[in-house]
Amino acid sequence: MIVLKDVWKIYELGKIKVIALRNIHLKINRGDYISIMGPSGSGKSTLLNIIGCLDKPTKGDVFYDNINVSRLNEKELTRIRRERIGFVFQQFYLIPRLTALENVMLPMWFKGVEFKERRKRALELLEMVGLRDKIHHRPNELSGGEQQRVAIARALANDPDIILADEPTGNLDTKTGMEIIKIFEELNKMGKTILIVTHNPEIGKRARRRIYLKDGKIVSYSTFTT
Numbered sequence: 001m002i003v004l005k006d007v008w009k010i011y012e013l014g015k016i017k018v019i020a021l022r023n024i025h026l027k028i029n030r031g032d033y034i035s036i037m038g039p040s041g042s043g044k045s046t047l048l049n050i051i052g053c054l055d056k057p058t059k060g061d062v063f064y065d066n067i068n069v070s071r072l073n074e075k076e077l078t079r080i081r082r083e084r085i086g087f088v089f090q091q092f093y094l095i096p097r098l099t100a101l102e103n104v105m106l107p108m109w110f111k112g113v114e115f116k117e118r119r120k121r122a123l124e125l126l127e128m129v130g131l132r133d134k135i136h137h138r139p140n141e142l143s144g145g146e147q148q149r150v151a152i153a154r155a156l157a158n159d160p161d162i163i164l165a166d167e168p169t170g171n172l173d174t175k176t177g178m179e180i181i182k183i184f185e186e187l188n189k190m191g192k193t194i195l196i197v198t199h200n201p202e203i204g205k206r207a208r209r210r211i212y213l214k215d216g217k218i219v220s221y222s223t224f225t226t
């Protein structure tokens, strides 16, 4: 589904060059459950952002179903991000003034889905993540775990093929974090492709495929049967 071919990301800060990713080759199949681990600064977020078309490689190519995304214009890229990818981050990035329901409806509004349909789907998604009784709460009226559930429901709004999660449990206690991971695993069973960046080896070990990055390189990529 997604292929990275010899991807490099180099940041130039004045005369200093930071090689954030080097020579990355990666194939992501539909239905994969992948964890990305590695020390701080090893390039995990950079890699996820490139896979998610939030950032472009300095060198190399990213293919979505054989389409080279570097050939796409900003409008086409926005469409891929909006319709094929769901993002979940450590800081939930919910809109403070909107309720849980409105936050989940928002991506569908961008896509042009009509109000009734937006509301219906948002309700279903919030029900799925166990928040049916908190739909009118604003983010500051929700716990961290609940906010992350809203963020997951929002990521699913436009029914993406793939969910990219950067340290989704980083701001949560162990128990709440594990509840969030279980939601991702349910989604994976339903056919969604899941990529999770994590510092937590317990979480990383749950994924069938595990990528370890060091200094911008993939130092190990293993597949396990569960």
Ligand SMILES: Nc1ncnc2c1ncn2[C@@H]1O[C@H](COP(=O)(O)OP(=O)(O)OP(=O)(O)O)[C@@H](O)[C@H]1O
Residues within 6 Å of the ligand: 011, 012, 013, 018, 019, 020, 038, 039, 040, 041, 042, 043, 044, 045, 046, 047
């Ligand atoms: N916009 C930027 N400009 C310059 N250097 C950057 C930029 N973004 C990231 N880097 C550098 O690229 C490298 C990889 O960063 P990245 O954020 O991908 O690491 P990470 O593995 O996600 O780390 P962490 O676990 O701390 O989140 C680091 O050395 C970082 O300093």
Ligand SMILES: [Mg+2]
Residues within 6 Å of the ligand: 044, 045, 046, 166
């Ligand atoms: Mg990071």
